[in-house]
Amino acid sequence: MIQYRSVSRVMDAGTISKNGASSKSQTSRRKLLFNLKILKQMKTKILLLCLILFCLNGCSNKKMPEIEMVFVQGGTFIMGCTDEQAEIDAYLPPPPHIAELMMEQGGDCWDDEKPTHQVTVSDFYIGKYEVTQAQWKEVMGTTIQQQRDKANSEWLLFGEGDNYPMYYVSFDEVQEFIRRINAATKKQYRLPTEAEWEYASRGGNQSKSYKYSGSDMVYDVAWFEDDRENKTNPVGTKQPNELGIYDMSGNVWEWCNDWYGEYDDNNQTNPDGAISGTHRVIRGGSWDSGKKDARLSSRNSMLPDKRGLGVGLGIGVGVNVGEGLFYFEGNGGNVGFRLVLSPS
Numbered sequence: 001m002i003q004y005r006s007v008s009r010v011m012d013a014g015t016i017s018k019n020g021a022s023s024k025s026q027t028s029r030r031k032l033l034f035n036l037k038i039l040k041q042m043k044t045k046i047l048l049l050c051l052i053l054f055c056l057n058g059c060s061n062k063k064m065p066e067i068e069m070v071f072v073q074g075g076t077f078i079m080g081c082t083d084e085q086a087e088i089d090a091y092l093p094p095p096p097h098i099a100e101l102m103m104e105q106g107g108d109c110w111d112d113e114k115p116t117h118q119v120t121v122s123d124f125y126i127g128k129y130e131v132t133q134a135q136w137k138e139v140m141g142t143t144i145q146q147q148r149d150k151a152n153s154e155w156l157l158f159g160e161g162d163n164y165p166m167y168y169v170s171f172d173e174v175q176e177f178i179r180r181i182n183a184a185t186k187k188q189y190r191l192p193t194e195a196e197w198e199y200a201s202r203g204g205n206q207s208k209s210y211k212y213s214g215s216d217m218v219y220d221v222a223w224f225e226d227d228r229e230n231k232t233n234p235v236g237t238k239q240p241n242e243l244g245i246y247d248m249s250g251n252v253w254e255w256c257n258d259w260y261g262e263y264d265d266n267n268q269t270n271p272d273g274a275i276s277g278t279h280r281v282i283r284g285g286s287w288d289s290g291k292k293d294a295r296l297s298s299r300n301s302m303l304p305d306k307r308g309l310g311v312g313l314g315i316g317v318g319v320n321v322g323e324g325l326f327y328f329e330g331n332g333g334n335v336g337f338r339l340v341l342s343p344s
Contacts, residue, residue, distance in 0.1 A: 064184045065135035067339055069125040070245050072196075075205040079198055080116035080263055081109035084209050085297045089218070113297050115265040119195045122270055126192060126200045127338035129235040129246050130254065131177075134162035136169070139180050144168065148333070151307045158287065158333040159232030165252045165336040167232065171280045171304035174255055174337050191257040192340040193272050194281045194299075201249070201284070201296040203242030213248035213284075213296045214241030222250030222294040223287045232287050232334075248284050249294040252336035253302075253309060256281040260301035280304045286334035308333050 086107030133144050144160050147168040158167070169177075178189050192200070201213040214221040220239045223232065236246040248254075258273025258281045273281065279301035285293030286309075292298065302309050 064181055065138045067131075067135070067181075067189070068128040069339075069341060070128045070200075070243055072124050072126055072200050072204045072243060074120070074122040074124070075199070076118060076120040077199055077202060077207070078116050079119045079195060080297055081107070081113040082116055082209075082297065084211050084216075085109055085113070085295055087211070089211065089291060108292060108295065110292075110298060112262065112299050115263055117263060117265050118267045119199070119271060120267075120269045121193075121196055121199050123343050124192075124196055125341040125343070126196070126245060127340070128244065130165040130252060130336045130338050132162060132235060133160070133164050133166050136166040136177065139177050140173075147307070155308075156333065158230070161234065163234040163236075164232050165235055165247070167252050167333050167336045168307045169336065170307050171255050171302075173307075178339070187341060189339045189341055191255055191337060193270070194256045194258040194283065195268070195271050196340060197248075197254065197256050197283050198296060200243065200245060201241065206242040208242055210241075210296070212291075212294050213245070214239055218249065218291045218294055221248075222285065222291070223247070224250045224285060224294050225288055225290055227287070229287070249296065250285050250289075251287055252284075252334050253282040253286045253289075253300060254284045255335065255337040256283055260299075278303065282309070282335055288334055302335060307335065309335055 086109050088108055136147075137143055144157060144164075144166065147166075148155055148157060151168055159165075174191065178191070181187070182189055203210070203214070210216050212218050212221050218224065219227075221241065222238060223229070232251055235251070238247065238250075240246045241248060256273075259275070259277030260279040260281045261274025261277055280303075282300045282302050283298070285291075285295075285298060293300070300309070
């Protein structure tokens with residue numbers, strides 16, 4: 001009996017030892033399965049995060065519009081009211097008494113185009129066309145009608161379609177457009193300086209000293225008030241200038257990056273305008289302005305939060321531009337922009 005009890009004890013101890021080992025094994029297995037589950041969940045989260053990051057970078061790039069650019073080799077030019085700008089338009093001359101008065105007042109130039117001065121600019125790329133309504137919508141998500149409504153829903157539309165230039169856009173909104181497209185494309189688009197704009201408008205180092213951007217015949221290159229269509233037109237439908245750039249005369253005024261200020265006669269390299277100011281420069285004239293504004297040295301300006309420029313007759317309204325005309329900010333529907341890139 002004593003021996004039996006001893007064997008029984010031994011058997012019980014062995015059973016206990018075996019059961020203990022089995023329990024530890026099951027615990028280890030449960031831990032392993034738990035860890036594998038955690039790893040699987042982490043893998044799923046990592047894959048989801050990678051997909052989100054891919055869409056933020058790759059997918060957004062695919063939605064960005066293609067901006068066709070033209071290379072402009074740097075050089076030196078005379079900026080402002082040069083001789084061909086001051087000359088009375090020989091193809092569309094005003095009545096003789098008006099022409100005589102114009103010559104007495106310094107020719108066909110506005111006062112703010114003087115004095116002429118030598119400017120040197122570095123290489124850059126500039127948009128072949130004005131930014132279109134389709135390109136704006138791709139980046140900003142708003143249509144020309146929605147932009148008009150931001151200003152005044154009772155104002156008119158002056159040309160609507162994917163290939164029409166964007167207008168009813170303020171300088172401040174253009175800066176947001178640039179911020180978004182740069183973030184998505186990893187490029188460094190910006191607005192042109194006034195000097196870059198005029199140099200490109202003149203044809204850069206291919207310049208033939210035309211009065212308008214690409215021709216001495218304004219009808220060849222510009223949509224302006226004498227076309228009597230009373231609206232914008234699709235970009236690139238007139239002749240380009242010497243560099244292959246379209247619509248730098250007429251269609252819509254174009255924002256430049258500079259604060260508006262007076263010229264001086266000092267030689268300058270890559271100038272970026274006045275140090276400060278209240279108005280930003282706009283250039284090129286528009287569908288509702290005269291051929292004098294379509295000249296490639298003509299200047300104008302507008303408050304950076306405004307979306308349009310009108311022109312009318314009156315005293316004490318807006319900015320006096322001479323000949324009885326006053327510019328005012330309002331229902332113009334005539335200010336757009338084009339982009340610039342510096343070589344990388």
